[in-house]
Amino acid sequence: MRLIRFRLPCRKFMTHRLTYNLNALALFCLAIPLVGALGIQLTGDLPCPLCLLERVAMFSVAIGLVLNLRYGLKPSHYAMSMLGALMGLVISGRHVLLHVSGPPGSGYGGAFLGLHLYTWALIVFFCFLIGASVLLLGSAQFETENDSSPRVGWNTSLWARLTSYLIFALCAINAGMAFMECGPLECPENPTGYWIFGH
Amino acid sequence: MRLDFQEASNRLALMRAMALSVGEALIRGSQGICLLFFGSSSVIIACENSQFFKIIFSIPNIRGFMTALIFTLQAIALALVMRQNEGWAKALFWLSFSLTVAWTMFHATDSLQIAL
Numbered sequence: 206m207r208l209i210r211f212r213l214p215c216r217k218f219m220t221h222r223l224t225y226n227l228n229a230l231a232l233f234c235l236a237i238p239l240v241g242a243l244g245i246q247l248t249g250d251l252p253c254p255l256c257l258l259e260r261v262a263m264f265s266v267a268i269g270l271v272l273n274l275r276y277g278l279k280p281s282h283y284a285m286s287m288l289g290a291l292m293g294l295v296i297s298g299r300h301v302l303l304h305v306s307g308p309p310g311s312g313y314g315g316a317f318l319g320l321h322l323y324t325w326a327l328i329v330f331f332c333f334l335i336g337a338s339v340l341l342l343g344s345a346q347f348e349t350e351n352d353s354s355p356r357v358g359w360n361t362s363l364w365a366r367l368t369s370y371l372i373f374a375l376c377a378i379n380a381g382m383a384f385m386e387c388g389p390l391e392c393p394e395n396p397t398g399y400w401i402f403g404h
Numbered sequence: 405m406r407l408d409f410q411e412a413s414n415r416l417a418l419m420r421a422m423a424l425s426v427g428e429a430l431i432r433g434s435q436g437i438c439l440l441f442f443g444s445s446s447v448i449i450a451c452e453n454s455q456f457f458k459i460i461f462s463i464p465n466i467r468g469f470m471t472a473l474i475f476t477l478q479a480i481a482l483a484l485v486m487r488q489n490e491g492w493a494k495a496l497f498w499l500s501f502s503l504t505v506a507w508t509m510f511h512a513t514d515s516l517q518i519a520l
Contacts, residue, residue: 257471261504264478268497271485285497292501296508373482380475389469 219343222357224278227340229365231333232270232372235263238329239375242322246382250314251396255300257383259326262296264379265289266333267372274365277358278346283337290333297327313395470507474500 242260246252252260269286273279300323304312312321320328340346359365386392388400477500484493 254471258504258508261471261474261478261500264475264482265497265501265504268478268481268485268493271482272490272493275485275488276490285494288501292504292508299508369482369486373479373486376475376479376482380472380479383475384469384472387469387471392471 219340219346221278221346224340224343224346225274225357225362225365227336228270228273228278229362229368231336232267232274232365232368235267235270235329235333236368236371236375238322238325239263239372239379241317243375243378243382245315245322251386251398253313253394253396254392255296255303256313256323257379257392258296259293259300259323260379262289262293262330263326264372264376265292266330267376271369271372274362274369275359280341280347283341287334287337290330290337293326293330294334297323297330301327470503474503474507477503 239260242252242256266286266289269282269284269289272282272285276282300313304321304323312323314322317325385399385401386396477496481493481496481500484490484496
């Protein structure tokens with residue numbers, strides 16, 4: 206007796222075009238907290254060493270997504286992003302645990318919508334891991350020869366290119382700002398000024 | 405009783421193959437256990453005695469500089485991705501990733517020592 210092949214509905218639903226655009230959207234969503242964190246830093250609230258590591262983890266996630274947008278969707282690119290998110294989850298989880306036992310309002314830095322930035326980072330990494338796992342369920346995105354949806358790629362998607370350039374600019378700015386803050390010395394646990402300006 | 409040489413040799417070959425696969429599985433399993441044991445022991449020793457990390461990270465006091473370095477490596481990796489140099493981009497990604505993991509471990513062991 207021939208068995209009837211059962212396929213998950215999301216397998217066909219997740220076309221190459223849809224997943225490519227979802228990757229670009231995820232990259233854009235990742236740029237929002239990075240721009241916000243940089244804005245907060247420019248107002249004088251300097252990031253601690255763990256805050257900087259959370260940003261590093263966000264850029265690790267972003268590199269996997271940019272690889273997907275530039276070279277096409279591959280499971281290995283998703284794996285790189287997911288490892289970055291896992292690392293970020295560990296770092297932000299540790300950051301939350303460091304402050305969770307203190308009295309209310311004793312966390313590091315200001316709060317946004319009632320939550321500190323490291324708590325938001327924890328939520329972002331968790332959501333990304335869930336989202337990437339769901340995206341990986343759709344294997345149709347990797348079978349390009351059977352996909353009849355219109356092709357989308359780096360050269361045709363201005364949205365993907367702009368977001369990638371934005372992420373690159375943010376990464377370069379963060380490199381400069383981190384050096385300005387810490388210099389060649391150890392980053393202080395509670396920084397009050399930039400090393401380059403003599404603080 | 406008539407001895408069927410063909411059947412006997414088939415059975416012998418089968419037994420030999422089974423013995424070999426069991427032996428191979430045992431060797432590979434013990435290798436894996438040894439690797440796991442020594443790997444985890446060295447990580448535990450390294451974590452318990454954070455002097456190991458202190459020596460590495462205090463050479464020219466690179467702890468602060470390392471954050472800027474990791475960001476720079478990531479920025480170069482992103483630039484290489486867009487310039488279609490996938491191999492180097494991935495190599496830089498893994499380098500920055502390893503440095504971040506090492507940095508985090510150092511941070512964790514430092515605090516662990518304070519806590520203990």
